[in-house]
Amino acid sequence: MNKSLPPAAGRDALRAWLKEKSPLGPLKATAKYVGRFFQIPLPFFHPYVVYGPEANRKVLVTERDKVLWRNTDPVTDLLQHGVLIVDGEEHDKYRQLMEPALHPSTLSRYTPLIIAHTERVSSQWQDGDVVDMLVESRKIALLIIMDTLFSKDAWDDIPHIWNPILKAIEYISPGAWILWPKIPRFGFRKPLKELDDYLFGIITDRRQQTAEHHQSSTVNRHDLLQHLLDAGLSDQLIRDQMLTMMIAGHDTSTALLAWVFALLGQHPDIHKKVAAEVNSLEKSPLLDQVIKESLRLYPPIHIGNRRMAQAMEFDEGTVPAGERLFYFIYLTHHDESIWENAEDFCPERFAHGRKTPPFAYVPFGGGPRACIGAAFGQAEARLVLANLLQHFAFEYTNHSIRPHMGATLEPRPGVMMRVKKRAIVSEQ
Numbered sequence: 319m320n321k322s323l324p325p326a327a328g329r330d331a332l333r334a335w336l337k338e339k340s341p342l343g344p345l346k347a348t349a350k351y352v353g354r355f356f357q358i359p360l361p362f363f364h365p366y367v368v369y370g371p372e373a374n375r376k377v378l379v380t381e382r383d384k385v386l387w388r389n390t391d392p393v394t395d396l397l398q399h400g401v402l403i404v405d406g407e408e409h410d411k412y413r414q415l416m417e418p419a420l421h422p423s424t425l426s427r428y429t430p431l432i433i434a435h436t437e438r439v440s441s442q443w444q445d446g447d448v449v450d451m452l453v454e455s456r457k458i459a460l461l462i463i464m465d466t467l468f469s470k471d472a473w474d475d476i477p478h479i480w481n482p483i484l485k486a487i488e489y490i491s492p493g494a495w496i497l498w499p500k501i502p503r504f505g506f507r508k509p510l511k512e513l514d515d516y517l518f519g520i521i522t523d524r525r526q527q528t529a530e531h532h533q534s535s536t537v538n539r540h541d542l543l544q545h546l547l548d549a550g551l552s553d554q555l556i557r558d559q560m561l562t563m564m565i566a567g568h569d570t571s572t573a574l575l576a577w578v579f580a581l582l583g584q585h586p587d588i589h590k591k592v593a594a595e596v597n598s599l600e601k602s603p604l605l606d607q608v609i610k611e612s613l614r615l616y617p618p619i620h621i622g623n624r625r626m627a628q629a630m631e632f633d634e635g636t637v638p639a640g641e642r643l644f645y646f647i648y649l650t651h652h653d654e655s656i657w658e659n660a661e662d663f664c665p666e667r668f669a670h671g672r673k674t675p676p677f678a679y680v681p682f683g684g685g686p687r688a689c690i691g692a693a694f695g696q697a698e699a700r701l702v703l704a705n706l707l708q709h710f711a712f713e714y715t716n717h718s719i720r721p722h723m724g725a726t727l728e729p730r731p732g733v734m735m736r737v738k739k740r741a742i743v744s745e746q
């Protein structure tokens with residue numbers, strides 16, 4: 319059964335689009351009218367949308383064998399055989415190879431690097447500067463992912479790889495190709511090649527170092543890149559995994575960090591409490607809640623994209639084989655029947671002892687294809703935010719911010735904040 323939209327839903331959707339200037343408005347308006355199962359009624363693009371705990375459980379766990387990750391779209395073109403793209407045994411092999419480097423038990427060894435890169439970026443700020451925390455967060459997240467997973471200090475490379483990385487992200491973001499898949503896409507070939515050359519350069523250097531290491535007693539690295547090399551993967555397959563981790567592992571963290579600053583800027587009372595907490599406590603329960611609530615309101619990965627290998631039945635209808643399915647994380651997180659005052663920023667809902675129903679909160683997906691970097695991403699966010707809030711006071715410049723549906727859900731046009739050095743610790 320296809321669920322077409324009633325005319326009133328169409329009118330409300332249009333109104334919401336004009337008001338929120340983002341497709342999220344009409345999607346929320348549609349969901350309100352027709353519930354947790356509908357089809358997006360665009361010409362040439364009509365994916366099914368499902369959301370809510372039951373649908374999430376089905377797609378992610380109980381009936382996951384009916385869906386494929388590989389879609390014929392730019393994400394596949396770019397990441398090729400990356401772990402995020404492939405299915406079946408090939409996926410499980412790459413995932414197993416990469417899990418040790420991201421296992422919660424190994425994360426503490428990354429702490430000094432995370433702090434060092436945060437401070438390197440913030441040391442460039444002058445007292446009273448207005449900085450864009452979307453840009454600054456990207457610098458921090460990029461340096462961290464390159465150094466922790468590939469032992470590559472990318473500080474001097476940032477000016478060269480910045481544009482290629484933004485182009486790679488633009489390449490996989492929703493655009494006109496959705497309606498016209500064969501649309502010629504100009505301006506990408508050169509920057510994407512530059513990014514490939516950069517990654518292949520890192521692989522070549524490492525192969526050389528590894529060969530030299532066998533001849534001498536120099537210390538070898540034990541990072542994710544080395545796991546991939548030691549497993550005998552070809553340069554091309556290693557490039558696919560590196561690019562996957564580089565993009566998936568920094569663009570998400572960038573969005574999360576930037577949203578936390580936007581939300582703290584918009585909620586000075588909570589901002590004040592968190593700033594006091596990170597200065598005086600070993601652990602930061604409120605900061606943890608702020609991160610969780612930010613991931614609820616603005617989940618960086620806001621849609622899970624699948625292609626149906628077989629038909630799947632939901633209470634409200636069936637998605638036929640071959641169709642595209644979105645399990646809509648953002649809509650689950652904004653569902654008023656699950657979340658009281660769903661649109662409000664309320665970190666307290668994640669206070670100790672409070673429970674959320676299973677599969678109602680899925681910022682990292684779920685099941686065997688849940689985010690491989692979930693623990694890493696959260697630990698990183700806690701460390702970066704605590705460090706920055708300890709050393710700087712952030713003043714929001716009160717500009718308007720809207721969620722932009724790109725590769726991630728990003729605060730646009732940015733998060734402009736005035737930074738002032740804090741007299742730290744001595745304030746205790």
Ligand code: HEM
Nearest residue numbers: 402566567570571574619622681682683687689690691695
């Ligand atoms: C705040 C940070 C992050 C968020 C919100 C996030 C979110 C997600 C979500 C929702 C998925 C599942 C998508 C789906 O079901 O279609 C996912 C998968 C994935 N994430 Fe993350 N992620 C974050 C950080 C990271 C980091 C730090 C890394 C790498 C170090 C990473 C690497 C991946 C990979 C490789 C997958 C695919 C896993 C697979 O298919 O087996 N992510 N992420």
